[in-house]
Amino acid sequence: MPVARSERLLTLLQTLRRYRRPVTGIVLAAETGVSLRTLYRDIASLQAQGAMIEGEAGIGYVLKPGFMLPPMMFSEEELEALVLGSRWVARAAEPRLAGAGADALAKIAAVLPADLREMIDSAALFVGPKRRDEDKADVSAIRRAIRLERILELHYGDEQGRISRRRVWPFALGYFEHVRVLMAWCELRQDFRHFRTDRIIDMTLHEVRYPRRRTVLLKEWREQDVPLEN
Amino acid sequence: MPVARSERLLTLLQTLRRYRRPVTGIVLAAETGVSLRTLYRDIASLQAQGAMIEGEAGIGYVLKPGFMLPPMMFSEEELEALVLGSRWVARAAEPRLAGAGADALAKIAAVLPADLREMIDSAALFVGPKRRDEDKADVSAIRRAIRLERILELHYGDEQGRISRRRVWPFALGYFEHVRVLMAWCELRQDFRHFRTDRIIDMTLHEVRYPRRRTVLLKEWREQDVPLEN
DNA sequence: TCGACTGCTGACAGTTTATGGCAGCAGCGT
């Protein structure tokens, strides 16, 4: 196994966590089954990776409360859930915890590749409680249209049951109250419009890209802040 | 740098993500600057770490959409924010995303040491929207009392403004609606009681531990499910 | 069916890296 070292670092971290008081390097070396010299190197590695370990001469090591997550794989949706949840905490929880939520979000964003980081900016613009309705439309297809900046043709039914057909320029997915909402520029209305994804009856992804950048649209939409058409 | 290999694995993962279509090992080997044989070993390492990479003879490799987070350090509060957020998503979002939230939570819980995993079980029992009030009491002190199973003496003001002094056995912190709530066994009432942390005027952490295990109290409280006194 | 291409595994030697012991310096507490 080529993971011997990584595992040992995790073990060291856990061992360090068990003790509340400072622990000497000799003890840690014995518990992880390694020489003192190597232990110092391991500590240095963990610190380099962001672990908040403090060592003081004559005292020992203490690990500031917290935890290091080993490398983990998250699916796109799990990532979205984490991001969405953190955003909710950041704006809805008590100030201290809200700050922690924002920090956690920033940490995750820092290690995300650029295209996924955009998801953090555009997804979950609004948050709210419960939602039970199933989307008729394929959300991942919508996401792809946003990513590729492609024109989307929608069959859309409003609350009166009227069905309209529109060509829109999708640029973001968000939540408002309990529904998922597609943010887009509507060619018909020549303005920003919001479409509940559960009311999209059918849609077609066009081959042509729309003539503007979605990031620009998002920025303009934010400044304009039009009310929900619904 | 002793992290050469880890970095290369991350690079490989990113490279793999860039391509949407299957990529042959030769290409990946060239891009990561490594021999084909080593690339196969790297792929195996990533798969062992949970990366969802699929290889098919005659085709190439494809990475299922998602992302691998490198090892990261989270503070206790950041972890709580992630857990709380995921829980909220798990119960409030649309079914598919809710499932993803639950999965993400389970993944995090799986790598957490036992004492922090208890936090997942006990914290954020209830979730709800916005909260703006400041806690008067020190939440981290409450958490410490829970962790150490210590008796807590509270100066508590109810909604009528009456102030009472109680000795309680704290065993969990949660949310209900928009307030943080301390779950405890109340010595005065000889029953489970809930205390809004923003109504705790003052508190004292006693030296003595209470005579029961907090996990047992939590279990009994769950089975009993008494209504909120508030 | 055949061949080209590709994923995958084993073996082995060369190279790199990690490890452990030793020495020395600096800070903390008694």
Place this chain on the structure above:
DNA sequence: ACGCTGCTGCCATAAACTGTCAGCAGTCGA
């Protein structure tokens, strides 16, 4: 002053990684 401890450099040894070669199996197109 002394012991304990964190921390760093050095270096020989041990371990791990890497590349090359070989072979087998599966996919696709001709």
